[in-house]
Amino acid sequence: MSTILDVAKLAGVSTATVSRVINSPETVREPTRKKVQRAMGICNYKYNALARGFATKKTNTIGLLIPNINNPVFAESTRGVQDYADSNKIQIILGNTYYQYEKEEGLIKTLREKQVDGFIITTTDPRGAVLNSLVEEKVPFVLLYSTLKKGPFSAVGVDNFRGGYLATEHLVKLGHQRVGMIAGKFSISDRSLHRWHGYRQCLKNYNIDYDSNLVAQMNYSLTCGKASMEKMLALQDPPTAVFCSNDYMALGAMKGARECGLSLPRDMSIVGFDDIQISSYVAPGLTTIHQPAYEMGKLGAKLLFRLMEDGTGKPVQKMLESSLVIRESTQKV
Numbered sequence: 001m002s003t004i005l006d007v008a009k010l011a012g013v014s015t016a017t018v019s020r021v022i023n024s025p026e027t028v029r030e031p032t033r034k035k036v037q038r039a040m041g042i043c044n045y046k047y048n049a050l051a052r053g054f055a056t057k058k059t060n061t062i063g064l065l066i067p068n069i070n071n072p073v074f075a076e077s078t079r080g081v082q083d084y085a086d087s088n089k090i091q092i093i094l095g096n097t098y099y100q101y102e103k104e105e106g107l108i109k110t111l112r113e114k115q116v117d118g119f120i121i122t123t124t125d126p127r128g129a130v131l132n133s134l135v136e137e138k139v140p141f142v143l144l145y146s147t148l149k150k151g152p153f154s155a156v157g158v159d160n161f162r163g164g165y166l167a168t169e170h171l172v173k174l175g176h177q178r179v180g181m182i183a184g185k186f187s188i189s190d191r192s193l194h195r196w197h198g199y200r201q202c203l204k205n206y207n208i209d210y211d212s213n214l215v216a217q218m219n220y221s222l223t224c225g226k227a228s229m230e231k232m233l234a235l236q237d238p239p240t241a242v243f244c245s246n247d248y249m250a251l252g253a254m255k256g257a258r259e260c261g262l263s264l265p266r267d268m269s270i271v272g273f274d275d276i277q278i279s280s281y282v283a284p285g286l287t288t289i290h291q292p293a294y295e296m297g298k299l300g301a302k303l304l305f306r307l308m309e310d311g312t313g314k315p316v317q318k319m320l321e322s323s324l325v326i327r328e329s330t331q332k333v
Helices: 004-011 015-023 030-043 049-056 072-087 101-113 129-136 160-173 190-205 222-233 247-259 293-310
Strands: 061-066 091-096 118-121 141-144 154-158 179-184 215-218 241-244 269-274 287-290 317-320 323-325
Touching (some): 004 030, 215 222, 293 317
Parallel strands (some): 179 241
Antiparallel strands (some): 287 323
C-alpha cells in the first residue's frame, strides 16, 4: 500500500505539501497541486482520514442524532447543520433514534468509538443520563429543539411553553371551551411536556376547567394523530378544537376528523406545531406554531464548532422566536 512518502517522492515535493493538497488544496499553487494529484493517482494512494484522526485527535466529523427521520421538521434543521458544516469542511454522520432512549445511547457509544469530534442531539432522554456521561467525558455537544434555558448543556430551541400557550389561546379566543390536546409522550419529549404546560396555563387563565379526558399522550406519527382524534370524538362531550404537539400528528388528526364525518374547520378546529412546509399546502391550510428549524440547526452547528475549538467554553443556551401562523384549519365556534 502506497504511503504519503511515496507520493511525495514521485511528485518531487515534501510530505507537508502533499498533506496541504489533501487537506487545504486551495492553499497550493495549481501546477504543484496537479502534480501531487497525478502522483496520488499513479500510486493509487488512499487518504486514511481515520489514521490522521488518531494522530491529531480530530476526525473533522460530527454525529447528528434526530428522533424521527420521517418528520420534515428534522429535515429542515438537518439542512441547517449540513450547510454550516459544509462551509467549515466538517462531515456529518446522521443517526435516527426513533424516539428510543436505548437507540440514542447506542448511537452515541458507536459514534464515540468512531472518534467523532462532537454531537448535535435532539434528545429522547429528558432526564439527561446519557448527556451527563458526555459532560463527564468532556465530549462537546449541543442540544437541538431544547427546552433548556440554563444548565450544564449548550442548547438551541424555542419557548415550547409559550408556543403551547399561543396555540391554545388562539382556539380559546375563537370561542372554543372544549379544547383537547394530542401530545407526544412526555417520557420521551420534554418539548411536548412544556407545550402541555402552556396549554394548561392558558385554560387556567381563561377560567376553563382542565379535563384529562381531552388529553392524549401518543407517539409522534400520522396514525397516532388520527387514532387520538377518533378516540376524542367518541367521548360523550367531545372537543370542538384540538391542539396537536406537532404538525405530523395534526395532519393525522385532520384525517381522523374527516373520517368521522366532520367538516374542517366548521365542526372542528385544529392547530399544529412546527410549520412544516406541507402545512401550507393541505386543505384546509393548517394553523400552526412556526419554529425556525433551519436557523436552529445552523446555530446549533455554530455553537458546537465553537465548543470543539476552544474546548473549555461555557454552556450557551439560545431560545429562538416562535410565532402563531393562522391558516384555514381554525374558525369561530
